[in-house]
Amino acid sequence: MAAAIIRGAGLERYYVERSEFAPRPVADARLDWSAVSVTTTPDGQCEAKLVVDGLRCASCVWVTERVLERTPGVARATVSYATGRTALRWNPAQTDLPALARRIAALGYHPRPLGEERAPDRGLMRRMGVAAIATLAIMGLYEGLYAGWWYGAIDPRYAALFRWTSLVLATPVTFWCAEPFFTGAWNALRHRVLHMDLPIALGVAILYVHGLVETLRGVDSYLDSLAMLVALLLVGRVLESRSRRRATEAASALVGTVPHIARRLRDGHIERVPVSELRPGDQIDVGAGEELAADGRVVEGSGQVRMALITGEAAPVLVGPGEAVVAGTLLADGAITVLVEATGQETVVHRMAAELLAAQDRGMAPTSADRIAPWFTAATLVVAVATFLGWWLTRGTDIAVARTVAVLVVACPCALALSQPLAAAAGLGAAARRGLLLRSADALLRLAQIDEAGLDKTGTVTAGALTVTHADDATLRIAAGLERYSTHPIANAITAEASRRGIPLPQASEVRETAGHGIAGVVDGVRWELVSGEAGAVRVRAPHGESAAGAGLIRLGDVIRPDARTAVAALRGLGIHATLLTGDHESVANAIAREAGIDAVAARVDPATKAAWIRDRQAEGRVVLFAGDGLNDGPALASADVGIAMASGAASSVLVADGILATQSIAPIVAGIRAARAAQRMVHRSQLQSIAYNVVSVGAAAAGLVNPLVAAVLMPVSSAVVIWNAARVERLVRKDD
Amino acid sequence: MQGILILLPAVLIIGAVFAWLFLAAVKDGQFDDLDDPPTRMLQDDE
DSSP states (O other), X not given: OHHHHHHHHTHHHHHHHHHHHOSHHHHHHXXXXXXXXXXEOTTSOEEEXXXXXXXXXXXXXXXXXXXXXXXXXXXXXXXXXXTOEEEEEEOTTTOOXXXXXXXXXXXXXXXXXXXXXXXXXXXXXXXXXXXXXXXXXXXXXXXXXXXXXXXXXXXXXXXXXXXXXXXXXXXXXXXXXXXXXXXXXXXHHHTTOOOTHHHHHHHHHHHHHHHHHHHHHTOXXXXXXXXXXXXXXXXXXXXXXXXXXXXXXXXXXXXXXXXXXXXXXXXXXXXEEEGGXXXXXXXXXXXXXXXXXXXXXXXXXXXXXXXHHHHXXXXXXXXXXXXXXXXXXXXXXXXXXXXXXXXXXXXXXXXXXXXXXXXXXXXXXXXXXXXXXXXHHHHHHHHHHHHHHHHHHHHOHHHHHXXXXXXXXXXXXXXXXXXXXXXXXXXXXXXHHTTEEESOHHHHHHHTTOOEEEEEIIIIIEEXXXXXXXXXXXXXXXXXXXXXXXXXXXXXXXXXXXXXXXOOOOOEEEEEEETTTEEXXXXXXXXXXEEEOSTTEEXXXXXXXXXXXXXXXXXXXXXXXXXXXXXXXXXXXXXXXXXXEXXXXXXXXXXXXXXXXXXXXXXXXXXXXXXXXXXXXXXXXXXXXXXXXXXXXXXXXXXXXXXXXXXXXXXXXXXXXXXXXXXXXXXXXXXXXXXXXXXXXXXXXXXXXXXHHHHHHHHHHHTTOOOHHHHHHHHHXXXXXXXXXXXXXXXXXXXXX | OTHHHHHHHHHHHHHXXXXXXXXXXXXXXXXXXXXXXXXXXXXXXX
């Protein structure tokens, strides 16, 4: 029987044929690996990074890592599922980079040096479309054949026509559409790693050979089950590969905020030069509204710099001579001359981008289906062999072959292979309808495990914009008059509050704005001045001591989102411990935390510390969620088991996150976790049920109790149960809404 | 029942036409990026 399986799979011939036109070996020969930068570690090992394309599923990543790690001389290999980036460390005495690249290529994936353009992978999409159309036709035809079991067999000539048409349609589905599963299973097998592709490939091959033989004999087979299985699995793969695509764009978006041209001071006049020509020691001029081109120190002038890129805090910071500024931040107003200290790769943003990529390059755990797969395959084969031997010894070859074929056919892992993709898709849908858009099934299943949540303060727990928290109407009126033409965030907050209170804006004249100091002008014939007061407040005063009606303090602050408190309480109800993370002062952080009902606070943390905080929690064995919105949250979002960004947040945080909050609130996180847990429960239930189905049906088939009609009903029923479980996810979540 | 002898090939041909249309659309790059085009109208011109 084992011979029949191999013959059935037709693998040898298939792969001999395939290698003749496979473009891979040629493509790899053209790649120039000598240009890849290889670094040598102190202990004499080499390190390099490359990109692997064509990783179709989590299992591919897992297999690639295992195979590389088993290669002699390789000390470490991590492959990023999100980006395909692969970090290798090896002993130069035993192997080299081209050899490792060939090894990856031999697995069926496409290694390339970092930075080379990748061609869009359209293969899965094509296969899915063809499989779906063929499945529709085959299922329609087989519907007619099955109906014959109840209403009396149809005319044998039509039955033969239906079977042969189905066989013709199922042939490309098996040999072309299901090719990724055969390739995956074969490559894994060759390197002695087993994952879910193997039972799938085996099932497809057995169903096809069975279909071929039965069609020749003029009997119904299960080609409809075969086509449906392949089509649904391909839909799952397409959805997953799609959701991963954007992650690769994150780093370039981050670095994209640094301008390309700088105005350099040389011998008393200004020249415009490309940023790449800047050297430490140069001086550059930066005007209001410009982004800084390099890291450095202010030597002249002053201005307000929006540091949101680095600190995540919206309010601009006043900088003067001697103070440090970083590339990519925006000079909101004022004008400064900067002594360049670091450019290009050395700048803070570039290092952040590098850290962001490094954080994405994390290892991959096999899915629960992958862990089950080897046992599933082994058990099926053992039972098949036992069945054959048992019946062969007692009843002869004919019956032994028939019963063994029955065992192999009903052991098709349709239901098992579908349990995870379907329930996960339902969970993703349930989360999306509640405002949390998750990138992958993988992220959803990790979200179900979360027990620790780090919440960024500004823009996540709070609204992320300055709001007037305390002011007299009279003071506010004067201030709004002065600020009405300004675009400063404080001005926006003041004018917005004035219009909310219905205060008409007075006309101001002789308005003069001084960068970093304040604004002055004449309102109602009195000269007023608005200057920064104590922390979190601005003062309105009359500098010449005229009548003080209207003088006073306006307090500004960032207020928490209206639903933050209930969301935090709901997180606690789910057994998740929340911590507020912020670059802000302890006092502000504690006030916000109290208001939101969060009991743990980590204040004054910079981007790197946020990521470190997450890694510390992970080292304690916690599964960590991080929600943030700033460009600076990138490393933390990537380090977290699940990173969630606000849709309104910085582009790079949106790109790097596993999930995106579509609404201006954090409540969807709670709903998303509920959806993830419901999906996780249903995945487990489906897996248990499909294994139970296989145990029962394989047992029955081995005993000779399964006739074709029973099998024709049982197989779709097992898949239907899995689909039913997936459909229950939405109802489970709705119950908790 | 003879109708099936005409209907079946006709349906298969129609199916093949749609399969061909789908493959042509994939080749054309229609499915390469389903995320960005809806937001393209909101982006500033470079």
